[in-house]
Amino acid sequence: MLFMAQKNIVVVGAGFAGVYATKRLAKHFKRDRDVTITLIDRHSYFTYMTELHEVAADRVDEHAIQYDLQHLFCRRKNVKLVTDDVTTIDRTNKLVKTKHGAYPYDAVILGIGSQPNDFGTPGVAEHGFTLGSWEQAVALKKHIKDVIARGAVEHDPEKRKALLSIVVVGSGFTGTETIGELRDWRDTLAAENKLAPEDITFTLMEMAPTIMNMLDRADAAKAERYFERQHVAVMKNTGVVGVHADHVDLKDGSTFPTATLIWTAGVKASDQAANFGLTQGRAGRIVVNSHMQTEADPTVYVVGDVAIYTGNSDRGEPQIVQGAEASAHTAVVNIESQLAGQPATADYKASYSGFMVSLGSKYGVANLMGWFHLSGFFAMLMKHLVNMLYFIQIYSAYYLFHYVMHEFFRTRNQRNLFRGHLSRQGNVLWTVPARIFLGAMWIVDCIPKLSGKESWFVDKLRLPFSWLQQAATSGASAAGADATSAASGAAAETTKAAGKAVFSLSYQYGKEPMMVFDQMPKWMYNITKTLIPNQDVAFFMQKAMTIVEVLIGLALIFGLFTWLSGATSVMFTAIFCLSGMFYWVNIWMIPMAIAVMNGSGRAFGLDKWVVPYLQKHLGHWRYGTQRALYGQERGQ
The missing domain is CATH 3.50.50.60 (FAD/NAD(P)-binding domain)
Structure with missing residues (x-):
């Protein structure tokens, strides 16, 4: 099948250089309907080759480093995608031949990459x-x-x-x-x-x-x-x-x-490089001049790992992504000039911003601009930024987003730069703001109870239960009256407001919020009176409850024992509701507390270390260490 157009550019190989070149050409010629760019690769996707080790070591999903060419070029109407194997370039008839077709060209970019070189080592x-x-x-x-x-x-x-x-x-x-x-x-x-x-x-x-x-x-x-x-x-x-x-x-x-x-x-040029009848140099790489043109044909450009330009070094340029981009950029500028009827004069310029090497998901070393040295977190951060820069250069916000997701948010077993804190496995990360807000609510509401006129640590009755209000002395009566006025669920205040209370799950300005229960259910009344029969017990309970509320708040803020803190929040809120001390507008605390029980303390919280530590040591204390060799005697 032949694609006919006045001017045809064929790009062979959807690697770093090929995709970069195709994107740049498509943008340059987007208003020129006479130019068609055909990208041919044996796969329908671009593989982010510098992340192969992450797949091999099970850090990211297998398909995380595959970027579909249809997605990459869906908005580029002047780009035709072909999934096929290129067999040769017919320079006489200006055709790129594949197993299933042939494609005419005015210029061709060959970016077929490299492959490992075992130097014939036996085995x-x-x-x-x-x-x-x-x-x-x-x-x-x-x-x-x-x-x-x-x-x-x-x-x-x-x-x-x-x-x-x-x-x-x-x-x-x-x-x-x-x-x-x-x-x-x-x-x-x-x-x-x-x-x-x-x-x-x-x-x-x-x-x-x-x-x-x-x-x-x-x-x-x-x-x-x-x-x-x-x-x-x-x-x-x-x-x-x-x-x-x-x-x-x-x-x-x-x-x-x-x-x-x-x-x-070691690496060498792809074996496919020998099929094109072009001059090959060191490690089978195709020899090009400073314009990235082959010796045999100035309309055939070779870019990326498969090209060797010896103008700066007999060994050729480094086979890295920066080199692939630089060679592709040179070829693109020269092809644009050629198709405009001008000479191809742009020379390859070696521009390496630095070298960054990851040594796992959390540590790396980097040398920027030849003089600025980084290691650890910042070296890894720089490596990720450089990787993300490539997606910006090929105008793909969609896959930039997916790169960020699979490197930082979809990782397992804490294997990312932020040591698992950003992982969204189980949606733990997104409940962190809810956890901190809920904890802050407990602390803020407890501050008046800790000191001052409304302190719950003095022997003044704060609980609005009717049987505790009975006083034998005027002093006791005064204490009861003071407690009644201070309590949000006091019977007198409830009766006064009952006529204008409005049911709502959010506060409405100018409206009186409705209590969940105006008064305790009978069964709750009986339980509470049994547990708190007199003022002495009430004074103790006031202090204990305040301490527990403060501990709940601190635990939630710092992400410590979050499941227990969330469950206790649910229990306390339910008790407040049944005790006639809670409004419908605050009922959000229950679903929020349940949400934070989903392990939210393991993201930016102490549970990330405390819970695994306890699981490990308590499990070993109770059950011993699991062993795979069941045939050995216990204790060996």
Whole structure:
């Protein structure tokens, strides 16, 4: 099938560079109906490749890093999307050929990316894992779940050690981010399989004498110290020369037990690059000039990881997202000039704002502009901001929103930058304002009771119960009268207002709110009179109730024992209603208190630490530690 238009631009590959270029071209030519941009990829989605390790380590859902091309380009009427495999470029007839069609071009952008390079190391293809695609990330996740489950019940010590050992070869961006993310997953894997966390081991192997050689040495040293604190073994000067099902062969002649070897020690151009008859250089990358044009045809541009421009370095530009964007931008500017009948003169400009490496969900290192160094929270925050910037550059607010959601709000097991506080699992986060407001209400209402004329800590009767109002002396009568005037549910005040009270669930200006009960039901009257038979008991109860109300308020504000505090709020509110001391306009306290019982103290609250601590230690005290090896004798 041929798409006919006066001018055709074909973009091959919906990666970082391809999507960036297509978006920019679509915007530039949006008013030119003679220009059609065709984006061809073997998938109907764009994969956010720099997050593959998050899928492999089960931090985000498998489809969280897939961004549908229809959504990305739904408003771009000059973009045609094709899901197909490109087989070749017919430069004579100006056609991009696929398995199922051919597409004419005036200019073509080739951005088919890269793939892992195992340098022919024996056994990597058969027994190892790489992380160069979404499918490989999913396969690795499933494998790790399987070997950890098998290792948990394996009785042979050597087999068990290999199954529970995870090795990453290569300390570049992919290797360090992968092992950091897998280490984050350790405690969850251990709990699910009834293992001690330290039973699962992690090892980073690097052939060079130093790790993370794309970073400043000070930043790399911070990363290495972090790995040490996390008990990730770092083996430098260690070459892997063979991979087997349960061990690897090292260059020094020794072996290392592992059933999971992840190879990240190099990348090369996609194998597809050899199909186009274009000059290839180092690692199979297609050679381009400073305009991102190929030597064979100035209308064929190559961008991203598959391109190699040696104007700044014999090794070519770094195969990172910033490089992909810069090469795509160069190609786009030159194509716009070519289609306007002008020469393509824009040169590639290396502009790298810095390097940011995550070592799990909570810690990272970053070097900005070559001189500003960050680590920990702020380095991770900067990495997220850079990731979000890409969505701004491709004009996709929709997927910017989804990135924020899956990185901060849809994460499990506290695995995000804010250590789980923003997680919306169970809608816990969104009840935090209700929890704090409810707690503040208790505190504010108790302040007058703590001191001053209305204090409940003096021997003046504040409870408006009729049997307590009887006084044998004038002093007692005065105390009773004072209590009656102070109480919102006093019988005299209730009778006076009864004629004009209005039922409403919110306060209406100028209207008298209606009591839930004008007077106590008979059964409540009898219970209350039994529990508080005289003024001495009433004085004690007044003080105790005030203390409990203050504790409820403080507990809710700080998120401590929130379920118990919410349940107590419901109970107290119900008692106030039945005692003739509560209005309908305040009945909101009951559903709000029930809402905060849904674990809201685990988001920005002390329950995040206190409840798991109690569950762990009380459970161990009562039941002992769960073990996966049921065949062992108890106590071993």
